[in-house]
Amino acid sequence: MTDDATAAMRYKEIIALSRGSAENLRAWELARAEALTTEIEEAEAAIEAATERETRAAERATRWWKMALHNIQGLTWLTPGDDPRPVPTARAAYLERYLEEVKPSYQELVQAVLALGWRAKRAAAKQRGEQPPA
Numbered sequence: 001m002t003d004d005a006t007a008a009m010r011y012k013e014i015i016a017l018s019r020g021s022a023e024n025l026r027a028w029e030l031a032r033a034e035a036l037t038t039e040i041e042e043a044e045a046a047i048e049a050a051t052e053r054e055t056r057a058a059e060r061a062t063r064w065w066k067m068a069l070h071n072i073q074g075l076t077w078l079t080p081g082d083d084p085r086p087v088p089t090a091r092a093a094y095l096e097r098y099l100e101e102v103k104p105s106y107q108e109l110v111q112a113v114l115a116l117g118w119r120a121k122r123a124a125a126k127q128r129g130e131q132p133p134a
Contacts, residue, residue, distance in 0.1 A: 050092065057095055058086070064102050071113050076127045 061084050072078050090098060125131070 053092075053095065054086075057099060060099060061102070064106055068106055068109055071110055074125070074128075075113070075116075 065084050069080055072080060
């Protein structure tokens with residue numbers, strides 16, 4: 001075998017290796033692009049689910065707040081605070097726990113309003129200029 005034949009064989013071998021490397025790189029890039037597309041779709045679905053969950057939680061908190069306001073509307077001496085606002089430091093993983101803490105607090109408020117008795121209700125009606133209950 002001559003040096004020219006050996007050099008030509010070596011050149012063909014190098015070209016075949018570089019072509020194989022280019023094909024492997026292209027296959028890896030296509031697989032990675034597909035994996036990234038899947039990850040983006042999963043992230044978008046997670047964002048959509050979190051947004052829906054946040055909306056439901058806000059609606060639920062607003063509903064509890066309105067019910068609490070309704071319970072104390074006759075108590076003129078009690079001024080309600082500001083409407084509830086999101087807490088940026090709250091942990092999303094504890095959302096259900098946070099929401100479950102609202103119900104007992106609301107029930108305590110209802111019991112406190114009911115425990116005021118007829119005297120407090122009569123005084124509140126008198127302040128509003130209504131006929132006090134008998």
